[in-house]
Amino acid sequence: MAICSQREPRAKRPERNATRLLCALLLISSFCLARSLDVNATCNCASEDLQIAFVLDCSGSMNHTLATLQEQIKRLVEVLEGQARTFSAAVIAFRTKEYVGKQKKIDVLPFTSDKRALSDFLREQVAEGGGEELTDEGIAAALQKLDWAQGARKVVVLLGDEQPSEERMELCIRYVRAMKERGIVFHAVTGSQTAWIYWAPANATSWKQQLMDLGDEAKRVFRLPYYDELARLGGGISVSSWNSRELILWLLAFGLGMNEQDAKARIDVTQFVEWSRQRTEEEQRLQTSSGERPSGVPLIAWVKHGGDWQPPRYWESLFAHLEQKLALSGPPQAKTLALSDGELDRFPVLYVTGHGPIRWTTEEKARLQDHLRNGGFLIADACCGSPEFSDSLRGILKDLFADRPLARLPPTHPLFSCGHRIAQVRASTEPRSNRLEPVDPELFGLELPDPATGRLRLAVVLSPKSLGCCWFTRPLSPFCQYHDADGLALTANILVWSLTR
The missing domain is CATH 3.40.50.12140 (Domain of unknown function DUF4159)
Known part of the structure; x- marks a missing residue:
């Protein structure tokens, strides 16, 4: 050279x-x-505003996936805010009809650009409880309780592991269609390794038969059929997230407005994970240093x-x-x-x-x-x-x-x-x-x-x-x-x- x-x-x-x-x-x-x-690389064009709302199933079976999201959300926001003129995120945590714990059945964090507030809200959420999930109420909160900006790119991501009941599904469809009319793109992530257990096919006479009918690969790529339908109606993508890397891939893709093919071709999740680790180490180093730095x-x-x-x-x-x-x-x-x-x-x-x-x-x-x-x-x-x-x-x-x-x-x-x-x-x-x-x-x-x-x-x-x-x-x-x-x-x-x- x-x-x-x-x-x-x-x-x-x-x-x-x-x-x-x-x-x-x-x-x-x-x-x-x-x-x-x-x-x-990241484009510094920042030509539009971006709002993304996460609608999270916080019932007990989602404990593993929720922990992953809590760990990576700060880095996800750091990437996504570099892709927009302004960026804000909201979170709606929903639980079950029967839930009686200390958490709220529907807990809402309005749109914020404060990464600390977002991280703190997620950290406070605990995945617990069981029963009939309030998926429809979580989606309704995203539609009705958030301040969606005119002209912004608007995204909702539903992340859960169990389908709503038929009655609640009808309400979900109504809310998702209303979102599409307002220019909100709706994505769905089947986000747990156990989602296939909670889904009961029409021809399954028992949990044992359901387990036997699905092979290992089918379990890994399994998507909830109702989630597929909601994403189709909402103009978005329905995907499965078997592990943390797949979850990161899809959350990044949804925020960037990428389709499935482009996401798989362009997003290197390994690099994202390594970058996230380096950023965490850098922050820890700066927190423990004297704060002095040469002016350059x-x-x-x-x-x-x-x-x-x-x-x-x-x-x-x-x-x-x-x-x-x-x-x-x-x-x-x-x-x-x-x-x-x-x-x-x-x-x-x-x-x-x-x-x-x-x-x-x-x-x-x-x-x-x-x-x-x-x-x-x-x-x-x-x-x-x-x-x-x-x-x-x-x-x-x-x-x-x-x-x-x-x-x-x-x-x-x-x-x-x-x-x-x-x-x-x-x-x-x-x-x-x-x-x-x-x-x-x-x-x-x-x-x-x-x-x-x-x-x-x-x-x-x-x-x-x-x-x-x-x-x-x-x-x-x-x-x-x-x-x-x-x-x-x-x-x-x-x-x-x-x-x-």
Whole structure:
């Protein structure tokens, strides 16, 4: 793996060059790790609101499944909140008609974005009792007692192990149909290893015959027929969850709006479980430490604008992982700034992204012009491959630097061998497609005279396909435009080029 050679420091900007060199050392050290990061990244597009309500059977037979959900719900929420502009979850716990314990027969946690409140509510629930389950009342509570937002993506997940009675099933059907009319998608999970025991086929004359009629594989994939019917009526999916990994898979898929085929193809549950374990260890380590942490080296400023955008949410997760693996003394620093901010010159790299046109004021454009002419560097990243974003950047650059074209970098450009040797990348060739094919890397660059030497240098790089989706250690993204390892490699090369040239 070749690393770009470093030029002599620019005398006019010694502080900035020192920052560049420190950042370059950190990034160069990360290359071997970047090659091994083969996780499905999370898109930072966050283009819609998401509400998901869990309707949980908390009768005694659900003890094992409820414990699994209590363990993983915090991580599930961390993933799902990164997929939406706003995210909130609700829980309805239902028990049986005959239940007389300390818990409520129907217990409701309204929609909340507070992960602690959600985790505490689940921890308080105890799976106990038996008898006629109040499935219909649990579904009714989800429909009638929750504040569903207009325009949000709305999801209900029923998780249980026993069918409602025929009378209660009629009510369930009525409520699920009402949900569909309101745009709420209804999914059902047969969520216990013992669900097949509690279901009595019409031709089964005894529990013993029922046990004998079902083979081991049939028991493993068994779904409650009434759950199938409710999911069909509610426009959702009915699945079985024999173990905790299957349960995690389907809860993630439902929250992301994925169908069964895409979920099985795109979600790596093993990676999710490992990521969850690492996050738990990291939280425990931070709780027991002194709380002191080096401020880090200024690296990237996420540049604000008035259009549809937001800063990448989980860049910190990547560098926390690097720090753990490489024992770095401190992570590179990233900060959200406006072009008018006085701190801008401390950051050698500016990064702008968005789903639509970039909206800067005349004064902000003038500040960008000065910053780039004085040696600054800009990465423009079209989130989700937005053509409106790319077109707006081209227009801005044409106004600011009329004599300097924004041109595609040829495959032989040394940027593609600065760090990673990139001949081709795996990328989607159609919008919103997860089919990746090997293609030449597609980056556009604008060159400006170096303020110290007068020689042309690369000052702006535009990626018309989203790079930001590929940076994160989260295990999900339905439609990443690059294979995550290739997108990460491209980003690393751009950064090292900007810091060492």
